Amino acid sequence: MDIFGTIEDWLKDKTKYEAVNILRKFDIPCAPVFSMKELLNDKSLRASGSIVESTAQGARQLLDRGQPDQVFRPQAEITASPLLGEHTDEVLAELGYSKDQIKAMHEPRRLINNR
Secondary structure, three states: OOHHHHHHHHHOOOOHHHHHHHHHHOOOOOOOOOOHHHHHHOHHHHHHOOEEEEEOOOOOEEEEEOOOOOOOOOOOOOOOOOOOOOOHHHHHHHOOOOHHHHHHHHOOOOOOOOO
């Protein structure tokens, strides 16, 4: 007996919500599986802080996962990930490079073809 075929046949004329409502009447543990679009647009996930909006510097609005378990730990500020190279100068300075050395690294270099 192909249990998966039987389940697929039973589900073919039902939405995920209809199937969940029927199964719950029989105390069968289940839940709908959401698409990414459904997750990102779910009002309850946004209200709980599970999905939050952030803005990357010079970029568009981004969606990210939040901290829905605020009861157990303080709410952290959700910010966008740094842009590529955004903190390069600070890292180089921490590694001991001078401002002049860092400036020289940003200057375009001409490639020499030794053929």
